[in-house]
Amino acid sequence: MPPRLSRNSSLLTNTSRRRFLQGSAAVLAGVSLSNCRRTIGEAETTPTSDPKAAAPASGVLHIYTWADYTDDELAAQFTEATGIEVKIDVYDSNETMLAKMQAGGGANYSLIYPSDYMVREMIGLDLLTTLDKSRLVGFDKISEKWQDPVYDPDSAHSVAYSWGTTGLLYNSEVLTTAPTDWDYLWDNRDILSRKMTLLDDVRETMGAVLSSLGYSYNATDPAELEEAYQRLLELKPSLASFKSFGWQDELLGGDLLLSMVYSVEGIPVSLENPTFQYVIPESGSSVWTDTMVIPTSAPNVDAAYEWINFNLQPKVSQETVERLFFATPNSEAMTLLSQELLDNKNLFPPEELLAKCEGIGPVGEASALYDEYWTQVTSA
Template sequence: MTKRRQFVQGIAALSGFSLASCGWQLGNINSARNSGSRNLYIYTWTQYVDQELVQAFTAESGLKVVVDVYDSNEVMLAKLLAGGGGAYSLIYPSDYMVQKMEAQGLLIELNHDRLSGLGQLFPQFQNPSYDPNNRHSIPFNWGTTGLIYNSEILKDAPEDWDYLWQNQSILNKRMTLLNDVREVMGATLRMLGYSYNSKDENQIKAAYEKLVELKPAIASFDTDAWQNQMLAGDLTLAMCYSVDAIKVTRENPQLKYVIPRSGSSLWTDTIVIPKSAPHIDEAYAWINFILQPQVAAMISQRMNIATPNSAGFEKLPDEIKNNQNLFPPTAVLEKCERITPLGELEDIYERYWTRLTSN
């Protein structure tokens, strides 16, 4: 099960934040006002939507926002398929999960005439491979997967995934890998010169065997706990998501984040409206709110996430715009791949993963 990267706590100091000051218009939600239905239910990641932001939206729109959370794409999908998601008008799946949900007929096709600001997205987010022309989703934020290390201990920065194997004795029991089959197998495949999304069983097996060699030196497969361990000095290196790395490096500048030169994964989190959504007008109102440049910039700055909104990007301070961990240069991104659904082959990945992590 793919565990979700945990976003930093909340957007602080949003007092005085006004949607009106952002030039935001309520748009066509009069029907919602008149219907007597005042709640907008959102299903999103743990600690994702900040209450200050929710309150600002409510103050201007009159719509009460109720947030439920999940910690993995798979948990969210299972709930929807079991019929437990009928109250939600908005969900925040990751890119590959958009493909799965669309294939199962769970998403409405968005009416772009009802959305404001799509043209302000960076070009690469206006026609993403996981959802051409944003037919079913709107990008919310994006990032990379890489390595964070203690530069006081490791004087030479890790440059690629093979650093883990080459320095296995130094890193022994002082490194962690993500608890994520597709990320860990994908990174190893990439190191071997293959695709993150390899469909070749021989290549998948080779990646597994390479990881077996590294297994004795791995402290754990972990997605979240490494942060406190790294800050406490108990770890020297961890595989992680950029959003978490940036938070930790701000707490301790001696900790550095790198994107391996052979390439890594590039992920995007999105906003979708499920076909079971009870309140479509309210859902569009929230999306238009999020698409406002000032709102996008505020979220990016406070939550250490990379906005896909070019107009919002321009409102960020230079120190954030120039942060290459947050906004990597094109040359780096060109070597990264999105994780894509692999159908029945995912069972093969899972089989090797179970074998690797259970021994």
């Protein structure tokens, strides 16, 4: 496995950063980053909250997040700058996180990283604090499109932290004809037979199939969903598995030739080893945003604001992006990134391609049909 993939090996097992909409079993890795003060180097260390707005934060900040969004360096920088101890738990799906919050198990967390559609759901469930914008330092550095997102108008409850895409990671030495769109999976079933994986995520995988048929990732028409289900059944015998995490060793070892992956996991592989290339299907895919929020049950709101403000610093955002490889909505941080990263069209896709992509949104009553088809195809 390339070194880049083990960037968090001192902290985390290799788990997926994205959502399992079927509520698959969580692999919860608890991470304690207490007493991790270290040299910060060039990172900014100025106070991150308005002293007029609140007393200096202290104590412990408990964070609940995806595996790819924090590392020991980020936590150490924060602790050095603020004196606040950081403890992090990791979830592998929005649904796992939500279930824990609703069951009362999330009462210790003061900062959470839900995805776009989950922010909207959590607002409806009255689980998120309305942000006091006077306590946010650096929010103006967030690009305009993320200052007033459709999932949270006026960013009343959330601050965008990262965004990315879903695509295909393939072995270019074996697959000499590069995949350019979802149809490639069906057109090359013989070559890919038992050597490809799709995400173990009903909305992502069904969305990709829907897109291959020319429909919306968020389709609700029963006829369109039926057609997508039948098309997915056609491909099922050629799949090695539905897998959202743990595909890396198989792909790098040659057991797999292609995997459907999230950009935050696929791009580091392609940068570390050019044999493996990440591609965003030209007909469109999903584009996701993950955010920072403060739950209504947060025990240390002051520390949560400190964490948000610390991560809003352009220098901090820049360094985190360069270590962890996700796209940032921080426009000032973008000006600090290397030209090599800025020119990476997988990390920062051209606008004409992004225009064909969709965020995963609520599908209302159609969710039951998604679930029914997913159960049938995964158990077939």
